[in-house]
Amino acid sequence: xxxxxxxxxxxxxxxxxxxxxxxxxxxxxxxxxxxxxxxxxxxxxxxxxxxxxxxxxxxxxxxxxxxxxxxxxxxxxxxxxxxxxxxxxxxxxxxxxxxxxxxxxxxxxxxxxxxxxxxxxxxxxxxxxxxxxxxxxxxxxxxxxxxxxxxxxxxxxxxxxxxxxxxxxxxxxxxxxxxxxxxxxxxxxxxxxxxxxxxxxxxxxxxxxxxxxxxxxxxxxxxxxxxxxxxxxxxxxxxxxxxxxxxxxxxxxxxxxxxxxxxxxxxxxxxxxxxxxxxxxxxxxxxxxxxxxxxxxxxxxxxxxxxxxxx
Amino acid sequence: xxxxxxxxxxxxxxxxxxxxxxxxxxxxxxxxxxxxxxxxxxxxxxxxxxxxxxxxxxxxxxxxxxxxxxxxxxxxxxxxxxxxxxxxxxxxxxxxxxxxxxxxxxxxxxxxxxxxxxxxxxxxxxxxxxxxxxxxxxxxxxxxxxxxxxxxxxxxxxxxxxxxxxxxxxxxxxxxxxxxxxxxxxxxxxxxxxxxxxxxxxxxxxxxxxxxxxxxxxxxxxxxxxxxxxxxxxxxxxxxxxxxxxxxxxxxxxxxxxxxxxxxxxxxxxxxxxxxxxxxxx
Numbered sequence: 001x002x003x004x005x006x007x008x009x010x011x012x013x014x015x016x017x018x019x020x021x022x023x024x025x026x027x028x029x030x031x032x033x034x035x036x037x038x039x040x041x042x043x044x045x046x047x048x049x050x051x052x053x054x055x056x057x058x059x060x061x062x063x064x065x066x067x068x069x070x071x072x073x074x075x076x077x078x079x080x081x082x083x084x085x086x087x088x089x090x091x092x093x094x095x096x097x098x099x100x101x102x103x104x105x106x107x108x109x110x111x112x113x114x115x116x117x118x119x120x121x122x123x124x125x126x127x128x129x130x131x132x133x134x135x136x137x138x139x140x141x142x143x144x145x146x147x148x149x150x151x152x153x154x155x156x157x158x159x160x161x162x163x164x165x166x167x168x169x170x171x172x173x174x175x176x177x178x179x180x181x182x183x184x185x186x187x188x189x190x191x192x193x194x195x196x197x198x199x200x201x202x203x204x205x206x207x208x209x210x211x212x213x214x215x216x217x218x219x220x221x222x223x224x225x226x227x228x229x230x231x232x233x234x235x236x237x238x239x240x241x242x243x244x245x246x247x248x249x250x251x252x253x254x255x256x257x258x259x260x261x262x263x264x265x266x267x268x269x270x271x272x273x274x275x276x277x278x279x280x281x282x283x284x285x286x287x288x289x290x291x292x293x294x295x296x297x298x299x300x301x302x303x304x305x306x307x308x309x310x311x
Numbered sequence: 312x313x314x315x316x317x318x319x320x321x322x323x324x325x326x327x328x329x330x331x332x333x334x335x336x337x338x339x340x341x342x343x344x345x346x347x348x349x350x351x352x353x354x355x356x357x358x359x360x361x362x363x364x365x366x367x368x369x370x371x372x373x374x375x376x377x378x379x380x381x382x383x384x385x386x387x388x389x390x391x392x393x394x395x396x397x398x399x400x401x402x403x404x405x406x407x408x409x410x411x412x413x414x415x416x417x418x419x420x421x422x423x424x425x426x427x428x429x430x431x432x433x434x435x436x437x438x439x440x441x442x443x444x445x446x447x448x449x450x451x452x453x454x455x456x457x458x459x460x461x462x463x464x465x466x467x468x469x470x471x472x473x474x475x476x477x478x479x480x481x482x483x484x485x486x487x488x489x490x491x492x493x494x495x496x497x498x499x500x501x502x503x504x505x506x507x508x509x510x511x512x513x514x515x516x517x518x519x520x521x522x523x524x525x526x527x528x529x530x531x532x533x534x535x536x537x538x539x540x541x542x543x544x545x546x547x548x549x550x551x552x553x554x555x556x557x558x559x560x561x562x563x564x565x566x567x568x569x570x571x572x573x574x575x576x577x578x579x580x581x582x583x584x585x586x587x588x589x590x591x592x593x
Binding site for chain 1: 312313314315317319320321322359366367368369392393407409548549550551552553554555556557558559560561562573574575
C-alpha cells in the first residue's frame with residue numbers, strides 16, 4: 001500500500017487527485033457517482049461576481065483527439081454560490097477549492113473578499129484566463145504584470161491558500177509563474193485549455209458558436225506536461241498539474257515532473273466514475289514500481305531524468 | 312446544484328447484438344453489468360466504446376426498448392465518428408455506459424386527452440417505450456386505450472423510417488409521412504397531422520409529444536400553441552457529459568417559464584423532455 005496522501009500549500013489531501021474546474025460541476029452533485037471522500041479535492045466551476053448566462057450554442061465539439069469548448073463561464077454569480085451551493089458543500093468529506101473569476105482586478109478582490117469568511121471553502125483557484133476588461137480584454141494569464149497584480153489584489157483580502165491557474169497560450173509560461181509567485185500565490189495550476197477551433201469547410205460553419213474556444217483532452221497532455229514541468233522548475237510553489245489526464249499513468253507522469261497533485265478534467269466526461277477508481281490504480285502502479293509514497297515520486301525527474309531508479 | 316438523477320451510474324456494458332435497420336441505422340443491444348431500475352421512456356444513456364481509438368466523449372442515446380432478459384436496445388443513426396465507432400462494433404465489445412439519465416416523458420395516463428406522438432427520423436426512438444408504457448399503464452396511471460394513441464412517423468424517405476414495422480406491431484395507429492411520398496402520406500409530419508384533423512380522424516383535443524429535428528419540433532410546437540394543446544419536446548443537443556457537469560448542452564428557456572428568469576437550461580439534467588412553454592423556440 002503506497003502512501004497517497006500529500007500536503008499542498010498547507011492543505012492535507014488524502015490523495016493527489018483533484019477534479020479540474022468546469023469539468024465536475026461544483027463536485028457535490030456527483031456524489032452518487034464519485035464519493036467526495038475518494039478524491040483529494042474538488043475544484044468548483046468558475047464563479048464570477050455577477051451571473052453569466054454563458055456563450056452561444058454550440059458550446060462543445062469533439063475533434064480528432066480532444067474536446068473544444070466555449071461555455072463562457074456560465075454561472076449564477078457569487079450570491080447564488082453563497083446562498084445555494086455552499087450550504088450543499090458544507091460537511092463534504094474532502095477539500096473544497098473554489099475557482100473564482102472576474103473581469104477586473106476589483107472583481108477578483110470583490111469575490112475573494114465575499115467568500116473569505118466561508119469555512120466551507122478551503123482554498124481559492126484564480127481563473128487567470130478571464131479577459132481583463134481594463135487591459136483590452138486580453139486574459140490576465142498572458143501578461144506577467146497583470147497576472148501579478150490580480151494575484152496580489154486577491155492576496156490582500158484573503159489568507160486562504162491561493163492557486164493561480166495559468167494558460168498555456170503564452171510564449172514563456174515560466175515568466176507568468178514567477179509573476180504569480182511574486183504576487184503572493186501559494187500554488188499554481190498548470191494549465192488551462194489550449195486555444196483551438198474547428199470548421200466544416202463544406203458548410204463553412206465553425207464547430208463552436210464563438211468560433212474559437214478552449215481545446216482539452218488527450219491531445220494536450222504533452223503540452224500541459226511541458227508547461228507544468230517548466231513551472232515547477234521556475235518557482236518554489238507547489239504546482240497542480242492539469243491537461244489531458246485520463247488515467248493513473250498520466251497522473252504519475254505529472255507528479256514525476258514536479259507536480260504536487262493533479263487535476264482530472266475532460267476525462268470525467270468520457271467516464272464520470274473515473275475519479276472513483278483512480279486512487280486504487282495509483283496505489284497499484286506505485287507499489288509495482290517500488291515507490292512507498294506519492295511524495296517520493298514528486299519531482300523525481302524535475303531535472304529531466306531520474307538520478308536513481310527505486311526498488 | 313442541478314445533479315444527475317440519483318439512479319445514474321457509470322459502468323460497463325457488453326454489446327451482444329448489432330442489427331442494421333433502414334438506410335443508416337443500427338439497433339445496438341447491450342447487456343448492462345449492473346442491475347438497472349425501471350426505465351421511463353425518453354430517458355437516455357451516454358455510450359462510447361471502451362478503447363483507445365474511438366472518440367473519448369460518449370454520445371447520448373435514448374433508450375429504444377428494454378428486452379425481457381434485461382438487455383437494452385439503442386436505435387442509433389450513423390452520423391459521425393462516435394456513432395460510426397458504435398455501429399461498427401462487434402458483439403462482445405465493451406461499452407462505457409452512463410445512465411439512466413434525464414427525466415423522460417411525463418406520466419402518460421389514460422385519464423386525459425388522447426396522445427399524438429410525432430417522431431421525425433431517428434427521433435422516433437423514445438416513442439416505442441412511450442407507447443408500450445402508456446398501453447400498459449405508466450407508473451400506476453390508468454392505461455391508455457390503443458385507439459387513443461396515434462404515432463405520426465415522418466422522414467425524408469422510407470429508408471429513414473427506422474424499424475417502422477416494429478412500431479406497427481404495437482397495435483396503435485401509425486401514420487407514416489415521407490417528404491418524397493415513398494411511404495405513407497406524401498408530405499411532412501405537420502401536413503400529415505393537419506390532414507388527420509381536417510378529415511376528422513383525430514380528436515380536436517390531444518396531448519402532443521414530439522422528438523426529431525429542431526425545425527420539425529418547432530413547427531409541431533407552433534401547431535400545438537395555436538390550438539392550445541399541451542405539448543412536450545424531447546430535445547437533442549451536443550452533450551459533453553450527460554450528467555450536468557459540463558454546461559455544454561445548453562437550451563434557451565422562455566422568460567418567466569418554469570426555469571424562472573435564468574435564460575439557460577441543461578438539456579441533460581433538466582430534460583431532455585421539456586414542456587413547449589418552458590422553451591424559447593425559434
